[in-house]
Amino acid sequence: MTESPATPAQRKLTMYRNGSVYTAADPFATAMLVDGDTVAWVGSEQAATSITDSAMEVIDLHGALLAPGFVDSHVHLTETGIALDSLQLGEVRSARELLAAVAGFSASASGAGGAVLGHGWDETQWADPALPSREELERAAGGRTVYLSRIDVHSALVSSTLAAAAGLDGMDGSGSGGQVKRAAHTAARLEARRLPAAALRGYQQRALAEAAANGYVALAEMAAPHIGSIEDLQLAAGWNSGPDAVPEILPYWGQLADSAEHARSILDGLGVPVLGLAGDLNIDGSIGSRTAALRADYSDAAGSAAACTSPPPRRRPTSRRARCWGSRPGSTSSGTQASTPPWWHWIWRQRKSANKSPGRGPPPRARRAGRCGIHQPAGQILRDGQRTARLRCGLGRRRRPLRAAARTPAARHEPLCLLLRRRRAGLLRQ
Secondary structure, X not given: OOOOOOOOOOOOEEXXXXXXXXXXXXXXXXXXXXXXXXXXXXXXXXXXXXXOOXXXXXXXXXXXXXOOOEEEEEEOHHHHHHHHHOEEOOOOOOHHHHHHHXXXXXXXXXXXXXXXXXXXXXHHHXXXXXXXXXXXXXXXXXXXXXXXXXXXXXXXEEOHHHHHHHOOOOOOOOOOOOEEEHHHHHHHHHHHOOOOHHHHHHHHHHHHHHHHHOOEEEEEEEEOOOOOOHHHHHHHHHHHHOOOOOOEEEEEEOOOOOOHHHHHHHHHHOOOOOOOOOOOOEOOOOOOOOOOOOOOOEOOEOOOOOOOOOOXXXXXXXXXXXXXXXXXXXXXXXXXXHHOOOHHHHHHHHHHHHHHOOOOOOOHHHOOOOEEOOOOOOOOOOOOOEEEEEEEEOOEEEEEEEEOOOOOHHHHHOOHHHHHHHHHOOOOOO
């Protein structure tokens, strides 16, 4: 007896109408037909009327905009979930209000048990920028552990209990008050993130739900040892194979490697495939927390010019070894120190080595040469005779060096819009 052939699964046809479809194929499109998971057609209302039949599900957009999904290029899932679900401090306007919010949260049912986690305070919005001490936070929380991240998440207020558990005394950035920065902040954050896997997953799920509700279809998880654990990265990457319909996770891990063997051991030890040894490989911190590396002191704090978290010579092996293993290198920065030699010497060497070995690793255009938040005047000549070109990227900008005299091989890999922008700025020969 012969078996009858299996009946192919019927594909779902969905017609979206009466909206504004964002597509280069038809700038005036108001309708779109989706066949399963494929966009099959876009066009006008008149054309949609002629092809719509009873096999299609018709969705009236009522004038809404239909656009491709967004991709967030820098996310920390667990941190985002904690910021969304923890004590919100964006509206407090003084240390007294902050302490009152901590006390109220500690006494509420939602804050019962465990650490008091909060986010969003900004002392620059306060009439009196004085911050509460560790002891004051301890009393307000009733003796519970307190970790309250600043709005830029590059520093935090911590209680005495958390400071003792993390061993902050004597660390760089610990100070005598409640605020911790740099190495002390890293230690405090990691201590506060010692949470059960179920709690971590719950925070990640909260972040994914928020991203999906705002139209994001993919998130680049920029993990790093100073941000969270490898378990945290594994949980984030695990959403890609789970049953839930959530945005795709694009995992990265930011860790320095001194040799090819070291880079391979890092990648092997993660337990999940990543897209690159990039992640949050920070050159410095942030302006608001006064941890961004500047060439001069902050105007409101003498002797406060922060140093880069790691010198360039250590980062060059990471970039080179990452390329050898087909992994994408990269780093981020905020201050002006990263826009001067020796940092630009390092970035330029990275670009040159990429062109000499085009078969190793991703193409040069895929390698992050660093994101800067503060820049020198346009076209300013650096000491090595190079000029810089700027490309807006989110709230910051990505800077890439070019020889002042000619268009380099690296420039041929850049998008046309960037080349035209450089040409208009007089940074390339016609």
